[in-house]
Amino acid sequence: MENNPGETPPVLELGGVTKRFGGVTALTDVDFALARGEVHGLVGENGAGKSTAMKIIAGVHTEFEGEYRIDGRPVRLRSTADALAHGIGMVHQELSIVPALSVAENVFLGSQPVNRFGLLRWRHMASQAREHLAALGIDVDPAMRAGDLSIGLQQLVELGRVLFSGARIIILDEPTSALSPPEVKQLFGVIDRLRGQGRSFIFISHFLDDVLEISDSVTIFKNSRRVATARAADLDKAAIIEHMIGRSHQELEETYLHQLELPVRSTEPVVLSARGLGLKGAFEGIDLEVREGEALGIYGFMGCGQLELARALVGKVQPGVGELLRGGEPARLRNTADGKKAGIAIVPESRGSMLFSDVPVYRNISISILERISRWFLKPREERRIAAKQVEDLKIRTASVDALLRTLSGGNQQKVALARWIAHEPKVLVLAEPTRGMDVGAKDDVVKIVRALKERRMGVVVVSTEPETILSLADRIMVMRRGRITTEFAGEPVGKDQLLAAA
Amino acid sequence: MSDTAAGHGGVKQWIARRLTAIAPLITLVFLVLVFSAMSPSFATLDNLSNILRQVSITAIIATGLTFVILTAEIDLSVASVANAVGIVVAWFTMQEAYVNIANLPLPGAFAIILAILAAVALGLVTAAGVTVIGIPSFIMTLAMLQIGAGICAMLVRGQIAYNVPPLIKFLxxxxxxxxxxxxxxxxxxxxxxxxxxxxxxxxRYVYMVGGNREAAEFSGVNVKLITASVMVIGAVCSGIAGMLGVAYYGSAQQNQFDDFLLDSIAAVVVGGTSLFGGVGGIPYTIIGLFVLGVLNNGLDHIDIDSFLKVLIRGLILLLALVINVYAQRLRTK
Structure with missing residues (x-):
């Protein structure tokens, strides 16, 4: 970091910051400097350390080693409120807008102006909010319900609130992931204007094009370390990706930097297809086909609409337009029960929404097949027998099939979720983030399980934000970006860098 | 954890896991002992028969309510539906000349079938409100409570009807x-x-839907169908309880069943069935019914200010619920 004498110190500076969680080092000896009026992009893979760094800056993590300086003076933040008092504000990816309140109330949230009787000064608030937002180039009616605004405008209102509360350093976490191109343009316009007024931004994003477009400089994280900081003008997408995924020899193997040869495009019968599928606010114009014994991977960043698409494929949500065809026949799925009847099932991304923790393991598995084994009355012995077979096949570690599910470890619980559908044998199985939070051994088991499913002629759809998961499981890969499928890889060599670049 | 500690933990855990079932039982035993000590007329065979008779109508309502609460829904219209259906069966029955309601000379079986259909219809309205429109059951059944009361008021117009079909009278x-x-x-x-x-x-689906609604949905269970079914079951049980209640009390009139709403919910919950769904069942409800029955009956046997009794009853119910919550916490620890 060059700090020329006579130049003003950076508004914010980290020096040799290390952060450990128990035995895990999340951040190793990180230096970072943010100048006045600078937009500084922060990039890196999931788990590379950028969100830990951001949480230290925002006062979420208060325990760490190293220096934290604001305007050249060392500080120790005690809380996020403390950070805000120092002029540091944050706009999260999950917006904290209160949908039921008006725009004006949202702008003033927590600091509403009141008269001496403690009553809200509505008119004052509305006019202030309008003025304030107009200064940002945002033209919205302050009386409107915030929840009725588009996501892009909601985000700008939240940005307005953060600024209004006195922030001069603003952390933007994945601000463009849910925005349409014109909305991105509007956001960048606002950022540009504020940059001119001397406000500084930390811009965290997976969308490298966006980072390059708006940032003055970019810092790249990898494996808890800062690996590079450079002027955005001196970087391009390929160079950033190269820094992000590294090149060391031993890493080649595990990071799929090398090209992975996808098998030739399958010619088996199509088991599930979508034609022009769309769901407002989530995805649109989705065409896809899943063939017998084939694993289709859908890769995209968080919030690109892939989880909603996965739900639409099984009847959990109903797409607004387009149609699903199951084995060539149109399938209208009103709910997941219809999906199950059509032979389409899902293992969703979160364990909590999939499993019954206070219920024995065998009932967690047998719930998918009760209709098959019993017309009216339960057959617990049959249930236990089927569950025991799955426990053995999938190497699920449990005291017995009667043990309550919550006594199992996380990875084993996830396998129970898989076992439920393997026992049922649907024609199409959608797996959302099937390896999230798993250790290497368990991930390996999932690869084997998916291979076994394909051998049983099942069509598998793997949806993930982790390129490694997609590359290790899929035969054919579709990349989603902001609700649309942008690229398809089939029968050719593909690497992680290509996936990242396409998303 | 060392081996011995694990052994202790095992026993402790075994007790803790059954504590939800044991806690209401302890409350019941405690109440029986107290009332027996305070009144010689309490612990008699005759009085046991009284208690059983007194809790019977609550028991029929509570059976349906157990289904509803197990799916993490609630039905606040049970007493009102009971009242309405009780009045419907009387409405379709020949009354004395001075009772100025329909007085239809229908065969008894016909009146009973019509009354059961009325219960099913009320249940279907609730079910549609909750599952098709998506009104929370708490609010939807609050509306049904009012609708049921309205049906009662319209049908009897402030009068009292005494006659019900012979089968109902017998039951x-x-x-x-x-x-x-x-x-x-x-x-x-x-x-x-x-x-x-x-x-x-x-x-099984009832328990699974109550245990984790979203997980049940992701498992391909038709959650709305199950929810709708339990609402109809709740209404039918209430309706039948209402018909028999008219015979039990010897008359059909407005606001006759008002106490049954709190009693039936209290019986289910005091018994240990979780309002959050998925945990509990009929055996729990039976214990809860006995706690309620003993409490209501016992307070009449001891010599205290009758105005104080209502308060005491409330306090004891509160105590039972507090014990349940702690037992639940120990269980999930």
């Missing part, structure tokens, strides 16, 4: 030898309820 107020028929009916309802919940696929 509600008859005796087989020394045994009140209504107790047998209540026992049958509880037994069938328990059987359905424990041994049928539908019963």
């Amino acid at each position: 509600g107020s008859g005796y087989i030898g020394p045994v009140p028929v209504i107790v047998i009916v209540a026992a049958v309802f509880l037994a069938v309820g328990h059987f359905v919940l424990t041994y049928t696929r539908f019963g």
